Amino acid sequence: MKLLNKYFKFNQSSAPTKSQKSSIQVGQLLIDRYKLMELVGSGAMGSVxxxxxxxxxxxxxAVxxxxxxLNNDAIASRFAREARIGALLGHQSLNIVRVLDYGLHEEHIPFYVMxxxxxQTLDDLIEAGRLPLNxxxxxxxxxxxxxxxAHQGINIEGELHQVIHRDIKPSNIFLIKDASLGELTKLLDFGIADFLSSQSEDLRSHAFVGxxxxxxxxxxxxxxxxxxxxIYSLGITMFETLTGYFPIMATANTIESWAQAHQQFPxxxxxxxxxxLKIPGALEDLVMSCLAKSPTQRPQSVTDIIxxxxxxxxPGPGVAPSLINNSSIDLASIPPNSRLSVPT
Incomplete structure (x- = not known):
C-alpha cells in the first residue's frame, strides 16, 4: 500500500462513513466485554x-x-460463519492471526477480535530498504x-471449507519476534476478503474486493x-519485496486500468x-511463474512454492551458499532510472 501511494492518490471511497466513525469511540465497551483503548491502524477494509x-x-x-x-440477517450470518472459519484457521496454523471473537456494533457494524x-508489517520492512535474502x-x-x-480447507460439521484470501499483499503480512522461531510471520484478514467478495450487490456497490x-x-x-x-498476488508481493517496485503498473488508478494491466501487460x-540485485535464478523463475496470466501456468499449489x-x-552444488547467507536485498542501491515504466 505504501508503494502504491507513491504512484497514485488512493481512492478513499471505501473508507468508513462519517456516521460509522462517530459511532465507534475510544472508551466504548463492546458486547459488555471489550473496552476500546486507542486507534492503532486503518485501511480500506476497516479500522483496528x-x-x-x-x-x-x-x-x-485487537478489535x-x-x-x-451488515444490513440483513443473511449477511450477518455469513459474517459469523467467515469469522468462525478465520478463528479455526488461526488455531490450525501459527502463520495465520488468531481470531478470538466476533460481533456486531450497534447491530450493523461487524467487528472481530484478534x-x-x-x-511490523512486510510493507514497513520493504520501506526500510534492506532485507537479507535468507x-x-x-x-x-x-x-x-x-x-x-487455508487452501487445504477446514472441516466444519462434516463439510470442507477451502478459504481463498483474495488480498495477499505486504500490509497483510505481519512480522513479530518469536523466542523459538526468531521471527514469526502471520497472515491477516483470512476469510474476510472472501466474505466481502460474496456479498449482495447492494452491499458491495460493484466495488472490487481486494x-x-x-x-x-x-x-x-x-x-x-x-x-x-x-499465488498470483503472492508473486507480486515477492517481486515488490525483492525490488521495491511492482512488476506491472496501470496507467491510472482505476479498476479498468488495473484490469487491463494485469490481464494484458507482461x-x-x-x-x-x-x-x-543478485539472487539465484531459481528464485527469479519462481516469482515470474507466479505472475503468469493463466492460472494453469502458475505453480498449482503453495506446496510447490514451499x-x-x-x-x-x-542450495545444491549449482548455487553458492554465500549468495543466500550473505546477500542483502538493498533497495536503496537500485538506480533511480530503473523505476518501472508505465506501459502505453
Whole structure:
C-alpha cells in the first residue's frame, strides 16, 4: 500500500462513513466485554483498535471493525460463519492471526477480535530498504505455510471449507519476534476478503474486493477464483519485496486500468527493475511463474512454492551458499532510472 501511494492518490471511497466513525469511540465497551483503548491502524477494509478484554482481566486484544455494514440477517450470518472459519484457521496454523471473537456494533457494524501483536508489517520492512535474502526466504516460506493451511480447507460439521484470501499483499503480512522461531510471520484478514467478495450487490456497490495492484487477472474478469489467484498476488508481493517496485503498473488508478494491466501487460523481470540485485535464478523463475496470466501456468499449489523456497535455502552444488547467507536485498542501491515504466 505504501508503494502504491507513491504512484497514485488512493481512492478513499471505501473508507468508513462519517456516521460509522462517530459511532465507534475510544472508551466504548463492546458486547459488555471489550473496552476500546486507542486507534492503532486503518485501511480500506476497516479500522483496528487496541482494546482490553475485561472478562479476562484486561488482557490486551485487537478489535477490527469492517468498513461495510451488515444490513440483513443473511449477511450477518455469513459474517459469523467467515469469522468462525478465520478463528479455526488461526488455531490450525501459527502463520495465520488468531481470531478470538466476533460481533456486531450497534447491530450493523461487524467487528472481530484478534490476538494483539507487536511488530511490523512486510510493507514497513520493504520501506526500510534492506532485507537479507535468507530472511526473505524465511518470511515467504511462512506466508506459504499459512496459505497452504487455508487452501487445504477446514472441516466444519462434516463439510470442507477451502478459504481463498483474495488480498495477499505486504500490509497483510505481519512480522513479530518469536523466542523459538526468531521471527514469526502471520497472515491477516483470512476469510474476510472472501466474505466481502460474496456479498449482495447492494452491499458491495460493484466495488472490487481486494487491492487492485495485487489482484489476479481472474479477479477482474469476475471468474470463480481458486488458490492460484492467491499465488498470483503472492508473486507480486515477492517481486515488490525483492525490488521495491511492482512488476506491472496501470496507467491510472482505476479498476479498468488495473484490469487491463494485469490481464494484458507482461510483467517486467526482476533484473530489468533491479539490475544490481543478485539472487539465484531459481528464485527469479519462481516469482515470474507466479505472475503468469493463466492460472494453469502458475505453480498449482503453495506446496510447490514451499519446495522451491526450501531448495533455494539449502542450495545444491549449482548455487553458492554465500549468495543466500550473505546477500542483502538493498533497495536503496537500485538506480533511480530503473523505476518501472508505465506501459502505453
Amino acid at each position: 483498535y487496541r482494546a482490553q478484554d475485561q472478562l479476562l482481566g484486561d488482557v490486551t486484544v 477490527k471493525f469492517l468498513t461495510h455494514t 490476538e494483539f501483536m507487536q511488530g 530472511r526473505f526466504i524465511h518470511i515467504m516460506t511462512q506466508v506459504c505455510a499459512g496459505m497452504k493451511c 487491492t487492485v495492484a495485487y489482484g489476479s487477472p481472474e479477479q477482474f474478469s469476475g471468474a470463480v477464483v481458486d488458490a492460484r489467484s492467491d 510483467p517486467q523481470r526482476l533484473r530489468d527493475v533491479a539490475p544490481t 519446495k522451491t523456497l526450501k531448495g533455494i535455502s539449502h
